[in-house]
Amino acid sequence: MAGTIRPRDANELRRAVEWALNEGTTLDVRGQGSKIALGKPMDCGQVLDLSGISGIVDYAPEELVVTLRAGTPISEVEALLAQRNQMLAFEPPDLGPLLGLQAGQGTLVGAMMGNLAGPRRLSAGAARDHLLGFSGINGRGEAFKSGGRVMKNVTGYDLSKLLAGSWGTLAVLDQVSVKVLPVPDQTRTLLLLGLDDATAVRAMCAALGSPHEVSGAVHLPGRTALRIEGVAPSVEARLTALRELLADAGAGMEELGTLGSRTFWREVRDVAALKAASDTVVWKISCPPTEGPAIVARIRSQRPSVEAFYDWSGGLVWLALPQCVDADHELVRGAIGAKGGHATLIRAPEAVRAAVPVFQPQPAALAALASRVKESFDPKRLFNPGRMG
Amino acid sequence: MQTNFTLAQLADPETARSNDILRKCVHCGFCTATCPTFVLLGDERDSPRGRIYLIKAMIEGDRAPSASEVRHVDRCLSCLSCMTTCPSGVNYMHLVDHGRHHIEETFSRTLPDRFLRGVLAYLMPRPAAFRWAMVLGRLAKPFAPLLPATSSDPGGATFLRRMRAMLEAVPDRVPTPSPVDRPQVFPAIGLQRKRVALMPGCGQQVLAPEVNEATVRLLTRLDIEVVNVAGSGCCGSSVLHVGRNDQAIELAKRNIEAWLREIDGAGLDAIVINASGCGTTVKDYGHMLADDPAWHEKAKQVAALAKDVTEIVAEVGLSNVTPQPLTVAYHSACSMQHGQKLDVLPKKLLREAGFVVKDVPEGHLCCGWAGTYQVLQPELSRRLRDRKVSNIESVRPDVIAAGNFGCIGNIASGTGIPMAHTVELLDWATGGPQPAALM
Amino acid sequence: MSKACRCLPETVPQVSAILRYCQDNKVKVVPRGAGTSLSGGSMPVGDAILLGLGKFNRVLEIDYANRSARVQPGVTNLGITKAVEHEGFYYAPDPSSQIACSIGGNVAENSGGVHCLKYGLTTNNLLGIEMVLMTGEVVRLGGKHLDSEGYDLLGVMTGSEGLLGVVTEVTVRLLRKPTTARAVLLGFPTEAAAADCVAAVIAAGIIPAGMEMMDKEAVKCAEAYVGAGYPLDAEGLLIVELDGPPVEVDHLVERVAEIARGRGATTVRVSNDEQERVLFWAGRKAAFPAVGQITPDYMCLDGSVPRGRLVEVLAEMREMSKQHRLRVVNVFHAGDGNLHPLILFDANDPDELHRAEEFGADILRLCVRVGGVLTGEHGVGIEKRDLMGVQFTEIDLDQQMRLKCAFDPDHLLNPGKVFPQLRRCAELGRVVIHHNKMPFPDIPRF
Ligand SMILES: Cc1cc2nc3c(=O)[nH]c(=O)nc-3n(C[C@H](O)[C@H](O)[C@H](O)COP(=O)(O)OP(=O)(O)OC[C@H]3O[C@@H](n4cnc5c(N)ncnc54)[C@H](O)[C@@H]3O)c2cc1C
């Protein structure tokens, strides 16, 4: 069992990395460890625990920016923002229960490093779109920074984008500045009942192609939901317009109010629909929205028991498949087809994740480039080695 | 932008004016986007900003341009789309005229090129000679297919390719001269409201005499007395665009003299021009003669009276309209929309005359005619014409209207849809005969 | 402009062959879109090939159901909107240069516009690209789907100023045009009151589609140039645009007007129709050429600062203006703190040119000092290259250059831009290990 090192500030963090570099020890970088069951299993010399570098550094509501240390729990950030009626618009999901871990865990930086985002990805962007700047330590033990605290910034390369979604493999961050947004006055949800997958996706795409600013579009078996947010009169008008627009779909319609909507969309965000059947493997596929149903149909023809739902208007497909040694990775990735997309294995037993590519394998030229990029930050491959395999 | 002229250079008024123009340009590049040659070729030296740099370099350096620099300036259509786009008010028209003049003075063109330009510069302003050339050209036209249809130059700017283009441009039928094109007075039909001179033009009266006829009918019907003033003729634009400033100035002076005589005599409310290319030039006579103290004021006086025919019609208003249920695609000639900034007015009149008027997509792009351009740069010209035709055809019109005879001939050569001059349609809708092209 | 050799490829294999040739023969290359860069980013350099993308000007595919358009990089920003507007769609980022700038250039500069407060910059509206690496290899990043597999190289390519690869195809997200848009014109007796209003609008939870500010001098120039009906007595003018369904817009317009009145606005005018809205914007959009009418030359900077520091920055800029004996006019994206100071000078006067450059550098240093950055949307290019050290440490810059090495190990792409001082990749790649085997007893471990 590897030991754990728990620095308390940026300087200790830098020294810890320097030490690892000296020792030739690899580091398993963790915030609260809420996603240790996600990604390729690793065998590192040491756990680098960032939970000691925690706390809000600065929060300026009228600037729409919060600056915080790497170990700060999401829950703490959300509570703070709620006081000023603001939020993390990209809705970082709580995947704990899905992964068989505790609920309510996780640091904001951890969510950033996974570039995770909930249903509002459609209109507000992913984690990457909200990371304004950071400071951290690279694999040479050097403290560096990129970006800033302002909304518009094109000074130098946008390393924030690169770091978001790097699963801790490029650098260890000690501090980030994150964009926040006001909480909408009202949230309501239009439910369409009884649509099949293809019709539902068509309806969702039509809704998103309308001017009615839909901020969530999910299709669960039998229920298709569209979220409308904003000031009260606007929400009302847009809901009415959507009802008219979708009248042809031939579905029964229902509505959820603000409270009902909050619960509903939190469950969508946390993939609650698939968490119960813990004996399945869970995949997430990002694809062009209209392709979702065809991809699922291809998989279903081989594995009739597949459970699926469609977030992001069809562009994010969540799948639960019966467990098997290779998690059906060839079937799933083969189903994606020529229109583009990629699949990530989100939940599977450790042995399965060790055996199959968790992240989508890339074409040779791209993989080589990615590897050079990794090297440019972390030449000795200290941080989370192999996690993105 | 920064310029580097010496004081001695700035003593030359033409250079001083160009310096002022260049200083206004902030090299933002907005103009490139709407330049037809850049859209086709994608080379910045074939864009307005590129040409501005090239011209700046040659006049600043007081040197003969290289053949490649000349090639890029030669490809300019003088469509002036760049001037409509430029937010900073850069007068590209005057700068490129200076550039062409500089090229003409300092650069020695190849013998065939000189020959061809010489022929064009001789024929274009002389209707009688031009007519004979057309008649002779008809005899040679059957041999055009023997000449190469493509060339090594993207503009088609090689001698044989240009010869072919010249022959292809010869019409199959050269109309007989119209009696309206002789000096005379056409009295207003009702009580006279205005008295105007009609610019007789050069190429148009040979190739499309019906335009002047329709103009006289329309204006006199609107109670305007029309004079065809003895001594007036070609405006000079065709020679100006090949850099022959002196020849252009001579032509301008002839017109100014003739019209001034009339102004001082029976008086004129306007000088009416029904070819927008000529209109742009006459409206600019003040600039053309800016350095000639004896002529500058006179030129300005004449220029101030110059009006496109649609402007004068709008002033008096259409009356007694019998609407024709046709859809018209209005082709806004470059000299009309960019040169004279008349884009809305002609369409408004056509609508008032009862036509359904459609705008053409990419309406800001030139049709490729541009005077001698269709002969000197035949391939670019052809590509622009084809693009224009397909844009026009996309709105499915019954008829295409334009206010410049060159565009009409050029576009008509690429489509089966009939074409007419705006004036012919207005004439028809107010009691004139149906335009021949529509019969 | 004429010294450099130029290439105008038409196909991706041609681009690939050119880059491979350049890599093999160590020839430098400058990619160029429409050449509207304000930072000298696409300026040719003496010994490099200028790779023009002007021929890549076709719209390849429009997919309304998936709300995306696939175009070649030479298509203009406005060209995309033109291609889809008849179906009610548009491409949201709208740089003032949108009539001319290419989408490839937008990707390279991560361009924004007056509407990016609500709709984001290029990076937030980009779905995928195809690009050619210096080796000639062609790679695709993203596509019609969201988020990339592996590292977000698409994100890092956006705003990389042509230093990492040549973009040969771009897939962007399309949006449906909002049902209505109205603009509110607000005049304030002081700049501070205007800036205060900006903060108050955002604090009230309103994110307008655009929120622009002009100082008195800018208002005067714009008014003289286009006659938009701006109040000439205002020290600070705000244009706030709200879009969405009519009920929402009406509601928000009222709230914004109320906030403005509460902050002492002397003019509150709301556009009543599309024509009037366009007129309100006309002055703002023509502000640069308008300023060009009162000065032979101007230099435009684009540092970003935290919104809360706007007033202080403006005041200090006025002081500097006195010191440098040059006028400065301010037009800016107030909603996101992105300044656009225009320094007025005469480039034909060497002393003024020099003073203008000094003044510009001082303004940018000020931006960084108050917690902002050198450039919010125009890029570093050549213009701000030598100031990079003001914002970044040497280590920061080394890390960026190492990333560059991963793409272009011989520094052949767009040389001389962005980095003040180039270090060889071999040198940058060396790992220095500090051989102090201190076990760090003070750091907690388990
Ligand atoms: C009057 C004016 C107003 C402006 N307003 C704004 C504004 O409001 N917002 C804003 O953000 N910007 C603005 N700009 C700046 C400029 O228009 C943008 O930076 C634009 O994105 C540049 O596009 P371009 O096609 O002209 O690129 P270029 O100037 O040709 O090139 C810019 C950079 O991109 C690189 N590049 C170009 N094409 C490619 C490609 N295909 N592959 C790789 N690299 C490439 C070049 O090497 C260079 O580094 C303005 C400019 C002007 C002149």
Ligand code: SF4
């Ligand atoms: S006149 Fe026409 S062809 Fe010539 S540079 Fe201007 S836009 Fe281009």
Ligand code: SF4
């Ligand atoms: S648009 Fe005007 S100012 Fe801009 S480059 Fe062209 S001519 Fe110069």
